[in-house]
Amino acid sequence: MLGTNVREIESKEEFNSHVNENETTVICAGRRGPMCVPVYGAMAQMEKEKKFSEIEFRVVDFDTNAAMMIRTHEKCRNFMGLPFTVYYKDGEIVHATSSIQSRKQIEEHLDEYLL
Amino acid sequence: MMYDVIIVGGGPAGFAAALYSARANLKTLLLEKLFSGGQMATTDLIENYPGFEEPINGFDLAVQMENQAKKYGTEVVNDEVIDLELEGKIKTVKTTGKEYKSKTVILSMGAFPRELGLPGENRLKGRGISYCATCDGSFYRDLDVAVIGGGDTAVEDANYLSRLCKKVYLIHRRDSLRATKALQDEIFKNKKTEIVWDSVITGIDGDESVESITIKNVKTDSETKLKVDGIFVAVGTIPNSDLVKNKVRLSKSNYIITDERMETNIPGVFACGDIREKVLRQIITAASDGAIAAFFAEKHVGSI
């Protein structure tokens, strides 16, 4: 468990149904490290402020099976920095980033790819 | 609700201040925007904090510091401080969700890693550029990497990465390292590392991921290309002092200037830990600063 303020996906099945049931979602796969925690923090803040209420934010532990879809996805092929953050629209990954991102950067990705 | 002491930032400085303040029976609130422990919580093994014969994990130490401060009555809230009104007898601390009042404020917002500021750095972040060896090292197994820097973190990173990577270059702009003797001894013995002295990185090449870097010798001005798969940046930190810009006196490098009592130029406003202008930024000095700040905050509360 990552123990963040964002809801965590804990299995492959949950991952698949979450992605299929939500039109727009951002899922961050990471560990409890210095590059990951600020991203979870930014997601938690955005959720709390309800600024992007149509978007579901989730985290997933990078080392579990639940994160397999992200770890092995073509869009994350060259990624060498945690966390891997993926932006899903209608069940497809439309954008993905590797390593730490500021809240401003995440908001820019949301505007460009999900809204 | 009126507090005696509000502490902004829950790293070792903040938790030491909280412990001393709560034990002095002051009504104490600590506000932390992310997770307890700050930079310390992201450190794998700490070998130089007294009292632990065996190295302790930074996250574990953070949990213990938080529990100890709470045990004596510190209230800990996870929220980001977004504004401060520090003038006058009563200070106002605004977070994303609430506004608090206090007789004193202790600033312990710490620092974060500095970037290189080179073209392409942002694009290749996570695609060959990393700021955390313990986080991303495993992606570079059996590859060639460069570590940029010459302080404790850079040398520690180079030593750590040499256990995973094929070859590790340590690029340092001077002709001697700033790291502690023990770390230097280890790197000088390490056969997988090569130190490139008197050199700075001037370019990063690669489309999808890092392919090579350009380094310039600062003594001869000559430039060479080095083929590497990754770069680990460890060129120091930047203080988290934006919140108090134009509110308390800062040094040229934006660290908060305090006196020996950890007090800033504003009465009742103290600063401690890495955010303060000082010579040694470590857990033990952060904790020491925190204790002193709380001690004089108590005196200030008593004098109101």
Ligand SMILES: Cc1cc2nc3c(=O)[nH]c(=O)nc-3n(C[C@H](O)[C@H](O)[C@H](O)COP(=O)(O)OP(=O)(O)OC[C@H]3O[C@@H](n4cnc5c(N)ncnc54)[C@H](O)[C@@H]3O)c2cc1C
């Ligand atoms: C990789 C690495 C390894 C290290 N190894 C060692 C070691 O082995 N031994 C050693 O002694 N030192 C080590 N250090 C240094 C040590 O971690 C720092 O000196 C120490 O953590 C500084 O403590 P601090 O409380 O001043 O700041 P920080 O640890 O930076 O904590 C500041 C806290 O304030 C919070 N904050 C910032 N702004 C706000 C805001 N607006 N609102 C609310 N909260 C806020 C941050 O989220 C953070 O939690 C290491 C540092 C790094 C990066």
